[in-house]
Structure formats: C-alpha cells, structure tokens
Amino acid sequence: MKVKVIPVLEDNYMYLVIEELTREAVAVDVAVPKRLLEIVGREGVSLTAVLTTHHHWDHARGNPELARLRPGLAVLGADERIFSLTRRLAHGEELRFGAIHVRCLLTPGHTSGHMSYFLWEDDCPDPPALFSGDALSVAGCGSCLEGSAQQMYQSLAELGTLPPETKVFCGHEHTLSNLEFAQKVEPCNDHKRDEDDVPTVPSTLGEERLYNPFLRVAEEPVRKFTGKAVPADVLEALCKERARFEQAGEPRQPQARALLALQWGLLSAAPHE
Numbered sequence: 001m002k003v004k005v006i007p008v009l010e011d012n013y014m015y016l017v018i019e020e021l022t023r024e025a026v027a028v029d030v031a032v033p034k035r036l037l038e039i040v041g042r043e044g045v046s047l048t049a050v051l052t053t054h055h056h057w058d059h060a061r062g063n064p065e066l067a068r069l070r071p072g073l074a075v076l077g078a079d080e081r082i083f084s085l086t087r088r089l090a091h092g093e094e095l096r097f098g099a100i101h102v103r104c105l106l107t108p109g110h111t112s113g114h115m116s117y118f119l120w121e122d123d124c125p126d127p128p129a130l131f132s133g134d135a136l137s138v139a140g141c142g143s144c145l146e147g148s149a150q151q152m153y154q155s156l157a158e159l160g161t162l163p164p165e166t167k168v169f170c171g172h173e174h175t176l177s178n179l180e181f182a183q184k185v186e187p188c189n190d191h192k193r194d195e196d197d198v199p200t201v202p203s204t205l206g207e208e209r210l211y212n213p214f215l216r217v218a219e220e221p222v223r224k225f226t227g228k229a230v231p232a233d234v235l236e237a238l239c240k241e242r243a244r245f246e247q248a249g250e251p252r253q254p255q256a257r258a259l260l261a262l263q264w265g266l267l268s269a270a271p272h273e
Contacts, residue, residue: 019098030062049074053133055081079113107135109152110142127165137170140178149236164206175200
C-alpha cells in the first residue's frame with residue numbers, strides 16, 4: 001500500500017492510496033480533481049473509488065467534476081450531503097480494494113456524518129493507515145460543529161484504540177498551531193515529534209497518544225488545565241480553550257514559529273507530494 005500525500009487549497013490534504021500489485025487506486029477527500037488525475041496518470045494506476053470523510057466543501061468539492069471525468073466512479077461516504085455520493089456507508093462496514101482492507105468508522109463530532117477510514121493489508125509488514133479527515137489531526141482535532149462533546153470524545157476514544165503503529169493521515173496541515181496549543185496545555189510534557197520532513201503527515205497513533213491533548217483527556221495535567229474531571233467535559237473545555245487560543249492576541253512572529261518547528265523536528269526537508 002502506497003500513499004501519495006497531495007497538499008491542495010490553503011492547508012488541505014487529499015490522498016491517493018495505491019495497491020501496488022494490482023495498480024488499483026482509491027482517492028480520499030478530493031478537493032482538486034485535475035490535480036488528482038495528474039498524479040493518477042503519472043503513477044499509471046486505475047482510480048476505482050473515492051472515500052470522502054465528510055461533506056464540507058474543502059473535502060468533497062471535487063467529487064462532481066471527478067465523477068463527470070470518470071463515469072462510473074464510486075463515491076463513498078456516510079453523509080447524504082456529500083457531493084455526488086453513489087453509496088452511503090455504515091459504521092463498521094468493510095470494503096476491499098485489491099489486497100487493501102478498509103474499515104469504515106463513523107466518527108461524529110466535527111460533523112454528524114463524519115467517517116474515518118482504517119486501511120490495512122493482511123500479511124504485510126507495513127503499518128496500517130488511518131484517514132481521519134477532521135476528526136483527528138496531528139496534535140489536535142477538528143472543531144465540534146454538529147455533534148456533542150460526548151460524541152467527539154467517543155469518536156476519538158475509538159480511534160485511539162487502533163494499533164499504535166497506525167499512520168495518521170489527517171485533512172489539514174495545522175500541526176504548528178496545534179503544537180503551540182498542546183505546549184500551553186502541558187508545558188511539562190517532554191514528548192516531541194520526530195518528523196524528518198514537511199508536510200508533517202503522517203504521524204502515528206502512538207505519537208498522538210504522547211502529545212495530543214485531545215487524546216489525553218484522562219491525564220492529570222490536561223484535567224488540571226481545564227478544571228474538569230469527566231473526559232467529555234475535559235474535551236469540551238479543551239475545544240473552547242483551543243478556539244480562544246486561535247482568536248486571542250497577536251499571532252506568533254515567524255521567527256518564534258520557526259524556532260518551535262525546529263524544536264519539534266518539522267523543518268529539515270522540503271515539501272513533497
């Protein structure tokens with residue numbers, strides 16, 4: 001299983017997942033279809049389906065044009081609001097693309113119909129992959145727009161039970177600001193990222209458990225920061241603090257952001273697809 005990371009728009013990611021034996025490919029969250037098709041052609045693969053995490057335009061806007069350019073393409077997701085949806089998926093449903101298994105995990109919170117996708121191959125030494133859209137990001141999570149804090153907590157708790165070696169491919173490049181907030185929540189947390197390049201995806205679930213405060217709601221420093229004890233309440237307070245953090249005061253100067261990035265090992269190579 002080969003994953004092409006494709007930065008698009010201002011800070012979004014879409015992905016092309018290639019089954020290397022059959023050269024069959026599946027796209028995730030198509031925002032810029034022509035860019036995707038350029039890479040499909042360059043890789044010499046057959047695009048058979050689109051997995052869409054949720055209906056927001058920056059994750060699904062490319063579906064209609066892609067469906068027009070590739071008649072018969074399967075567009076899959078859990079929300080009827082997804083553009084050009086051909087089949088609605090259910091929680092726990094499993095799909096198969098060549099040797100690649102896909103488990104569909106309904107993860108409401110950011111939207112009511114948000115679906116994350118867990119991919120793996122049998123008898124393969126490579127780690128599995130999670131395409132988490134806006135449910136889980138590197139060192140953070142998406143805002144809780146349509147669901148409750150309890151739903152968001154349950155969604156993140158379910159994702160957190162996946163194998164620690166699972167690679168996390170999220171929907172946005174928000175890592176630096178997420179790390180700044182994580183540092184505010186747990187200033188004494190010594191765990192740092194160990195990335196060698198930018199974009200900063202993928203991380204792993206094992207890494208996220210070490211420094212992502214939204215997966216650490218049971219930890220005493222995080223509970224102390226929020227003043228709450230019940231996990232869903234801790235998460236709700238974190239989300240509110242995160243929103244205030246984004247809105248408050250002047251943004252960090254570029255030099256300060258660059259220093260933080262260097263400390264977390266994020267600026268040692270140039271961007272790639």
